[in-house]
Amino acid sequence: MSGAGEVRVGIIGCGGIAQAKHIPNLKKKEGAVIAALSDVRGKEYLERVCGELGVTGAKLCTDYWELLADPTIEVVHICTPNASHAQLTIEALEAGKHVMCEKPMATDLEEAKAMVEAQRRSGKKLTICANNRFTPAMWYLKGRCARGELGEIYFAKAHCVRRRGVPTWGEFLDREKQGGGPVLDLGTHAVDLALWMMDNYKPKKVTGKTFYKLGAQGSPANPYGDWDPARFTVEDSGFAMIEMENGAVIWLETSWALNTRDERPVSVTLCGTQAGADVTEGLTINTERDGRLVDEKIVLEPRTIPFYEPEQVYGPQLEISQWIDAVREDKDPVVRPEQMYTVQRVIRAVYESSEAGESISI
Ligand SMILES: NC(=O)c1ccc[n+]([C@@H]2O[C@H](COP(=O)([O-])OP(=O)(O)OC[C@H]3O[C@@H](n4cnc5c(N)ncnc54)[C@H](O)[C@@H]3O)[C@@H](O)[C@H]2O)c1
Numbered sequence: 001m002s003g004a005g006e007v008r009v010g011i012i013g014c015g016g017i018a019q020a021k022h023i024p025n026l027k028k029k030e031g032a033v034i035a036a037l038s039d040v041r042g043k044e045y046l047e048r049v050c051g052e053l054g055v056t057g058a059k060l061c062t063d064y065w066e067l068l069a070d071p072t073i074e075v076v077h078i079c080t081p082n083a084s085h086a087q088l089t090i091e092a093l094e095a096g097k098h099v100m101c102e103k104p105m106a107t108d109l110e111e112a113k114a115m116v117e118a119q120r121r122s123g124k125k126l127t128i129c130a131n132n133r134f135t136p137a138m139w140y141l142k143g144r145c146a147r148g149e150l151g152e153i154y155f156a157k158a159h160c161v162r163r164r165g166v167p168t169w170g171e172f173l174d175r176e177k178q179g180g181g182p183v184l185d186l187g188t189h190a191v192d193l194a195l196w197m198m199d200n201y202k203p204k205k206v207t208g209k210t211f212y213k214l215g216a217q218g219s220p221a222n223p224y225g226d227w228d229p230a231r232f233t234v235e236d237s238g239f240a241m242i243e244m245e246n247g248a249v250i251w252l253e254t255s256w257a258l259n260t261r262d263e264r265p266v267s268v269t270l271c272g273t274q275a276g277a278d279v280t281e282g283l284t285i286n287t288e289r290d291g292r293l294v295d296e297k298i299v300l301e302p303r304t305i306p307f308y309e310p311e312q313v314y315g316p317q318l319e320i321s322q323w324i325d326a327v328r329e330d331k332d333p334v335v336r337p338e339q340m341y342t343v344q345r346v347i348r349a350v351y352e353s354s355e356a357g358e359s360i361s362i
Pocket residue numbers: 012013014015016017018038039040041064079080081082084102103104129130131169170171185
């Protein structure tokens with residue numbers, strides 16, 4: 001059984017994101033124990049992962065039911081391709097586990113709804129990964145927004161635009177397994193940031209357009225390797241206007257491949273009645289003071305003398321850390337499932353609008 005303050009975690013799906021984010025950051029979190037790993041690729045694969053990442057003592061399972069049946073495991077992280085998120089999350093909640101599920105929440109809205117309902121029924125905690133909330137810039141900006149310093153935020157851009165950045169590993173290009181391309185994969189992060197900053201979860205109408213243009217051509221310039229257009233069954237870019245009940249508007253831009261030099265990482269641009277926020281060259285709060293326009297550049301890195309830097313915990317490390325603390329201290333996680341359900345609703349409406357060729361009322 002768990003020791004005092006110890007949180008025993010099992011991970012289902014041990015591919016890219018489990019190895020890059022979940023395992024290293026669980027290892028950094030005091031009191032978190034990686035108790036079990038499961039992957040359909042088999043035990044030899046899992047042994048290699050453990051060897052490479054220095055995980056010791058974890059139970060290795062090819063069948064995730066072995067992990068769910070272990071009463072000492074309190075928390076399950078779901079890191080499988082999108083199509084299995086809902087099923088695995090619901091099964092884990094019903095098995096009495098707290099669940100952190102990778103984004104996007106699910107491949108369709110009904111599944112996302114079933115996840116929220118399963119969480120309520122189980123009384124266990126559910127969070128969806130939204131690591132972009134935890135970057136130094138976005139974490140800081142949320143504080144300014146929450147204190148009302150931007151005033152009423154009535155226009156936002158939610159963006160993640162890659163000139164070439166098609167994920168050619170795993171199942172990302174397969175509509176059946178993923179449910180969508182960059183609108184779902186990147187738009188989930190960007191829309192989440194916009195709604196969170198605005199603290200507005202009431203979308204009203206979505207007008208969207210998705211494209212499959214460069215996906216049909218292939219690109220030897222893609223940093224993750226060229227793709228086979230025949231297997232690229234999702235969109236390569238997508239754009240939308242999201243109107244909120246209170247009249248605010250969010251402009252969404254996402255692409256894995258687009259012939260543009262205006263590339264953007266996952267982030268938001270905000271325009272409020274008191275100030276705006278831009279992230280093009282670091283984080284700037286744009287306002288007006290003493291009859292002049294003021295660009296307030298925020299210094300996010302600590303300025304200190306070498307060897308005496310205070311420890312800074314941001315990004316994925318903060319995401320995992322706050323989640324384990326939420327479980328241990330019985331608090332709400334920063335990313336709540338109802339919020340991510342609304343994100344999923346908006347994303348679904350972008351696809352529906354594009355298909356229908358008209359706006360979708362939510
Ligand atoms: N938060 C982020 O920024 C971010 C970044 C990358 C990926 N992701 C998400 O993480 C998820 C996984 O992506 P990835 O890049 O790690 O993919 P991946 O293909 O590298 O890894 C997925 C792993 O899950 C395993 N798997 C599949 N079904 C399983 C099952 N039933 N039981 C056990 N193992 C199973 C596969 O064998 C594979 O090893 C996706 O939903 C993706 O959207 C999120």
